[in-house]
Amino acid sequence: MTRSAIAQTKHVPGGAMVFQRMFTRLACTGRPPHFVVEFYPYSSLTHSIRLREETAYVRLSDLLCNAPLEIFEAAAAILLARLYRRRTPRQIAEAYKNYAHGRDTRRRLLALRRKRARLRISHPCGRHHDLEPLFDELNRRYFQASLPRPRIGWSARQWRSQLGTFDPALTQIAINCALDRPSVPEYVIAYVLYHEMLHQKHPMKLARCRLESHSKKFREEEKRFADYTRAMKFLERFS
Template sequence: MQVHSRSPRESPEAICARVFRELRPRTPLPEIHVSFRPYAGVNSFAQWVEGRLELRISDVLEAAPAPVLEALIHILLGKLFRKPVARRYLHRYRLYLNRRDVQRTVELLRGWRGRKFVSAPQGQYYNLEEIFDELNQRFFGGLLVRPRLGWSRQASRTTLGHWDPSHNTIVISKILDDARVPRLALEYILFHEMLHLEFPAQARGAQRRLHTSEFRKAERTFPGHTQARQMLKRLLA
């Protein structure tokens, strides 16, 4: 069954009703309520509330074209009903999110609405600002503007570092702020995150690439690249 795009007057609830009938044709149509919420990102949710089907959608998507909203509702109801989502809906939704204007809006809202909890750059053993400045001079000619730097609240073993453009922040896992961690290993992780300042994420169709070929090539120029990775494997084993 083909679900057609909504007419200009069709409400989000009407779109949801059509998608619901496609996914559950034998189930009576429930009461449906769709609201747009001021979330920090584009996260959206569908759930049952006292027999009513409620969709809470990020207000970033309130002005999205009808086919995009339709694709999102397919994704939300597919998750709720544990049904596979057709690839065309996933592709359509990702393609919209990768538009430059949408990405810019999302980053601005995350910066305004979101919160970023990080500790000071001076850790118990290492100072991230000092290491950033040294790496900046060695590898970037001192041209990178220092972002906010801090240690994570939790000692994550899976995410050792990440760059958050919305808050202009590099966060390093505090598991690396330890006397047993060689400085080379920490420098490598921070260098990797600094490369995101030099090589921003690129959108290609429905895909968003964080680590481009240029990024990977630059990463391999770090002296002791292989040694640092081996150190980290031993530390986290």
């Protein structure tokens, strides 16, 4: 947590009452805890609840600040259902889902992430590989130089399972700095970068690169990369 995040935490007027009400509506068992409900500047539509003895500490994404009461109640019900192992009533779950996936919410989320995303990257020129000239070269070769150059950099820390990400909200490509080694050939870096450039070309998702988000077309285009097989082979052994 950052210092500024603490400063931005805001008490939710009437929040405890809503939680009490939903506690009863869901027929949660036992004595209701004392609820402390705050808005928290998460960078996504995230909420959390923690029970410490007699007190439940709730943090709601401050995106809910202006949400209708029905949605506020739904978020409360979902959190309580999780905590007390109750089933969320279907109507409530649906209402929340519609809100969360609604165009307006997604637009606000994107704007928020642009402001708050904390994915730190360092300079594109790493210890052994330089990403920017590589981007330009790949752009000319595979994209007719049509991609605007995003912010590019090595991840500030090594990632365990991810090779790279493209973040459309930040227009930023980050490559796992674990690959910035002399033992990793340039065609491997080029392949990972090329993959993220394809995400830039096909903006189909909000978040980081996940395997299931690669369409058939994406996969076909990926195979146009000259060293595709060689790079895949290398990465299979890389850990």
